Every structure is written in C-alpha cells, then in structure tokens.
Amino acid sequence: MEKSAYKIHIIGAGVSGLIAAQILENYGYHPTIIEASSSVGGRVKSDVVKGHLLDRGFQVLLTSYPAAKKYLDYDRLELQKLLPGATIFKNGKSQTIGDPLRKISLLIPTLRSSVGSFTDKVKILKLNALLKKKKIEAIFKTEETTTLQYLKDFGFSNEIITDFFTPFFSGIFLEPHLETSSRMFEFVYKMFGEGLAVIPKKGIQAIPNQLKSNLTQTKIRLNSAVKQVKNNLVILEDGEEIKSDFTIIATEASALISNLKNQETQWKSCDTLYFECEKREINKPLIGLISDKNTLINNIFYPTSIASKAPGDKELLCVTIVKKHEITETELIAKTKEELKTFCGISDLVFLKRYQIKKALPELTNIQYALSSTETQLNSSLFLAGDQLLNASLNAAMIAGERAAMGVIKTLEDGLIADELSL
Template sequence: MTDSCEVLVVGAGLAGLQCARELQAAGRDVRVWEAADDVGGRIRTEHVDGFLVDRGFQVLNPAYPAVRRWVDVSALELQPFGAGLGVRRDDGLAVLAHPLREPQLIARTIGSGLAKPREAAALLRWAAPAVVRSWRQYDGGGRRAAVSGRDVTLRQALDDARLAGELRRVVDRFFAGVLLEDDGSTSNDFARLLLRTFALGVPGLPRMGMQALPRQLAASLATPVRTGIKVNSIRREGGSMLVRASGAELRAEQVVVATDPAGAEALALGNDGGGAAGGLPAMKGVLTHWFAAGEPPSRLNLLCVDARERPGGPLVNTAVVSNAAPGYTPAGRHLVQTSALFGRGRPLPGDDAVRRHAAEIYGADATGWELVARHEVPNALPVQPPPLGSPQPAEISPGVFVCGDHRATASIQGALESGHLTAQAVLRADFR
C-alpha cells in the first residue's frame, strides 16, 4: 500500500531539515527521506579511536543571522577558536589577531609587522563596505539585486583596493581556505558578507562535533527522518506527486528536493512537470587530514596559513583543533587538522606531503603524528561567482521545489535561508 503525506522533503541536510521544521510548525503533514544513514548532508562527524573528526573542516559562526534565528547555539556548547590568524612567514609563525577580542595577543600582532600602514589602509578600503552591507540586503524579500552596485571577483576587488605585499597573501590564503578556491574567482560581495560575519562572531565547534547542528534540527521534527531511502523518481500522477524510492513509495501533494546539486538536477529533470533546477553549479573539493599528536605543535587556538611567497606545500590552512575544542580528543592527546584544495586538473596531495607542510607551518616536528582520518570531499562547496543576487526561486514546476545552499549562498547561512524561503514558497502555493 502506498503511503501518503502533504509534503515530502527529499534530503536531510540543513536546508531540507529547516524547510521541514517550518512546514511542520505551519501545520503541514511532513515526511523527510534521506539516502544516507544519518542526517546532515555534507555535515558529518565520525568517531575514530576516541577522536571526533568532521568530514571536511567546517566551523559554525554564531553571527550568521539564520543561525541566530533558528539554532539553539547554547545547546550545542560551542567551543570557539581565537579571533585571528597564525601566519607562517620566512622567519617564523606570526600572529594577526583581533585587538579587542584577543587583547593578550596585541603585542604579538603589533610586533609581527604584518599590518604595515600602506597595506593596512588598502585592506580597510576593501573591507569598509562590509560595515554597512548585511545579509538582509542580499535575501531582502526574494528580489534579485547585487549587494553592491557593482559586484566583481574577489581578486579584482582586492586589486582595485591596491592591496599588495604580505598582507595580500594573508588575505588570499585565508579566503582560499574559506571559499575553497585560490584564484579569487568568488563574488566579492559574498566575500565581504563573510568578512562581516567573522567580524561580528567567532566561529567554533560544537562539543559533539559539527553534526550536532543538523541533529538538533532533526530532533524537533514530530515524525523522525527516514534514512537509507534513496529516491529514484518523482512523477506527477493525477493531482499529486508519486515518489518512488528504494523499498518505498509515497504520494505527496508537494515534494521538496533538498539534495546535493547533482541529485536535485536529476530528480527535477525527471519529474513530468519539466523544468530544471536552474542549472547544475560547479562544485569545489577539499582534502582534509586529521592527525593525532602527543604534544600540540603550537599553543595557538587560531587557524594558521602559509603566507610566504613560495608556500612549502599544498595546505590552505591548518589548526590545532584540540586547543580550541578539547572535546574532540581523548585525554592527553591533541588533534591537528589540515585542508588542501583538489579538483579537476589539481593533483591530490599525499599524506606525507600534507604532514610535512603542516609541520613546516608550525615550525614543529611531526615525526610522531598519527593519521586519524583522511577525507576526500569532491563536492564540498558550490561555486559563488559574481554577481551575487537573491536566492533562486524555490518552485521549479507545479508541486516540485528545490532548496539548498547551491540555490542561495555557499554557506550554512545559505542552506538555512534556502530552507526557510522554500517553506514559504510551499505555503504560498496552497493559496493559488
């Protein structure tokens, strides 16, 4: 016998879960199906020999408006990183820290000489619009308009601000790790929105790992998420949608496809109503390693980058995670994460090259580091080229909706906001 409901959400990542929560709060009969064995989508946490390791290095910034609005951050017991960067230079590891949030690092920041007057002035020229721009200007009622009058690539904007020298390398390599690209091709408006978020909040890690975030969203649903259910087709049949999956079949008045971009495109194209999901966005990949160490290679609880003219290896960043989040490790042990880019035309770094570069950044001996986990995440983040416009429309054909960060911004903010906007679109469709 075919089951039925009012709305089926396909995919239990942040976007799908937020959409389902809001529809449930509005009184709709909602089911959520997920192909994987747990909720979270690209946000997953593994338990390995007493360590917590996230699949791909991710952090939660409590300053995201969507996080403030829909997430109980206090319940996650967020463990914050320091507000600043460790910077590998030719003569050692320097510090560039927020003077108000990290007053104990003021002397090291000033003594580093990283913020030379001319370079600092150029950085302020570029960053100044972030003070007055906000996520509201981007999402604002679904209107498609750039956040600034003229959006260009991040590289072009930094060039226009005449930011050069060592500080430019610091900015480039910091954003390479955040945006998962090292060519500056991302929307400058998006980069400034992220900068504003970093200025307003300090990212951290939940005590139980990043997957605690989607699990919190899923826990509020009246009907538990069904995992291990891979949807094969969505087809309009009469006045409802017939959804067929591995070992299950269901009729729903409306279907929300909240999968990865490739899955969303395939299911959207497969429904009888026609209409694509708005084009398949390119995706960016990241390789993360997690190493166990008996002693921390640094006492800094900061993200560290290699700002030398010729970096010593493939890493875009590294952090001694246990300095910020001791809950990620068993007693007496320390955990080092590293991130490197990979994708088409880019060789995949080996474990030894990664370990060697991380040790060089810290100026430490990594001989005793043990590999805890290695994650190749080819579809870690959608590209976000200029111009940055409002989120794409949620309804792509009668009764079929698509949501995800690939429909909004490539971020936790974008995923939650897309879920919210999609729920609103579903509810509006009831009154047509």
C-alpha cells in the first residue's frame, strides 16, 4: 500500500498534534487532524478584543527549548524579547531585579535592591553556574522534591523565596505553594538562564499557526468533537464513524478510551484578566510580581511594552491569578482592581476580558524529559501524545508529538499492521 493511502488520524490540533502531523508528512504519510474547536493551537491561542491582541493566559516561549529550536522558525515569528528580570511590588513600592550578565542595565537596580540579602544574590549566581553545567538528562534523573524544599535546601532565605521565587514560579507552575517538582524548577530555571522569554509579535497563537502553515499533506477537520476512539475507529459526537488504520490521541485520552477512565489527568487552573489603562507602571518589558502572600493577584504584565500586530489605542494590562477562589466574576474584577491600586498604584482600569482556564497545565508527578516511541503506544493502532505524558511545557508537547508519530512510522515500517482488537 502507498504511504499516502494509510488512514492516520490525530485527535487534537494543539502543538503536540501539529508536530505529530509534521513528522508523518516528513516520512511520506498524509494524516488527518480532527479538532473539536474552530482553530488550531489547543491551549496556545490568542484573540483580538477591542483592537488588542489577547493571549489566552499569559504565555511566553523560552528560546532555549531544544524542541522549539528544532521545529520553529524564530525569525518568522518576529519574537519580542522580555528582559531577564522582574519588577517586584511590596509594601506599596516597586524594585527591579534581574540578570546583569545578560542585560547590563539591570546591574545597578539589582545591586541596590533590598529583595534578598547579599548572600541570596551570591547563591543565585551559584545556582546559575550549577544549572548551566548540568545536562537536561541529568536534571530529570535527579531525585524529586518540591521546588520550595529545593530552594530551602539550597540555602535561600525565606525573604527571597517569598518576594521573588514564589510569585515568579507560581506564575509559571500555576500553583501558589511551589509544590511542583524540583526537576521542573531546575529545567525551567536552566532554560531561562540559557535563552530569553519571548512572545511572537502576532501573539502566542503564532506558534501553532506557523506549525500549521508548514503542513502541506495534512487534512485538518475543525469543529469536529470526538466522542470515542476504538481500534481502527474514531467516533464523533455527531455519530459519524471514521475508519482509521492508526490513531494518535494528542489530547487527554481518558474520556475517549473506555479502559483509561481511571487514569484521568488532573489539571491546574488559573484566571487571566485583561484591562485597558492610560499609562504603564512598568515601562520596560518586565513581568511584575506581587510579593504579598495575602493577595489574589500573582503577577502582571503589560503586553503593550513589546511590539504587537494589534496594539490597540491604550495600554494593555494582563493580570494572572493562580490561587483557587470561589468568588463571582464581578467580585473577581473588583478585587483585582482593588489590589492593583493598593499594591501597584494602578488605577483607572477598564475591564476587557476574563479567561477562566480550567485546564491550563497538567498536574504531574515523576516528570520526565522524553520517552521512547514505544512508550507512546497503547496497542498496535493507538498512540498517545501531549505534554501530560512528560512535563508541563511547550517543549514536552513537541517531543511527545514527535515520539508518537515515530511510533506509528516504526509500526508501519516494521510491517506490524494494526490488529482488529477492541478495547
């Protein structure tokens, strides 16, 4: 049979599914992606609201991600750089700290900052040097503890943990207590140290849009929700049955496959609120951290501090909330405005949009960096992809998609045609 004749279906047009399609195309296959929503991207999407470009959740790309460097054309993405530092709001005042080795203008404010002791700043340099030398593979073989315990064991003071590490990494891990694996902390910290945090000029959705534009032999079916996946059969919510020689499930599979229902992925949630305002309290492209432990707000960012294809007429403020709460949207907006005024001196805000992201990141333990193609395989015709297989990152989504596609290719090229087994 010609390679193009095989019916290979990918469930989910997120980053992992798009990478899987690209790998299959590279080997001469013509897959079909089935996506429930109206566009590609999965959890990596953007909207235009009142002339502003809004990412669904504050998201950045770390340029040092190995898989991103492999699969993305950074020049075409017109990446806008964030400075390697942060502005910290505490007791109604703000201070800026950062990595002066990569941005010399951050040297004086960092030295003058009262955030952390001199010993803490020395330990940060020590941590930078340690993780620069430590290979990624070694990081993911190190015994796990929590990020909080890791920082304490490294000797950081409670002050710098509270003022910097907790709000900064809570915004990345989407949980307020730094319970995330120390492996993930070391990996992300290393990635920050070796590259830059960037946002495409056309918003974060430019990443999956670019991956989609690279596909020439893949059919993409949008607005097609899948109800169930069996061997050699994909059943849509509207009852349509699609025959499939091989299927890659590049989304959470537990709801689609009957014998995986007890293996449902747990998810971290967050709220992202966008406001218009007249001026910026942080003029440079820096993330703002709220260090007070009693606030609902975790971090803020002005998307208008970088170039955008849809800049709007006024300044745009993005607010991230990672703490769990039970308040209504009206109460949430009012509470957010109150805290912004009290802790950051930001007022005269006009609310634009709230993104309540219930499945923002998978909650994982025993996280890994990579897996073999055979580890993505449920049986001879079903394969899994998605960052939930490895660790919660764009890099992991790409690796999982790649490995699932290679699993299909290996099965085909070894002559192991799918069985007619039913789950």
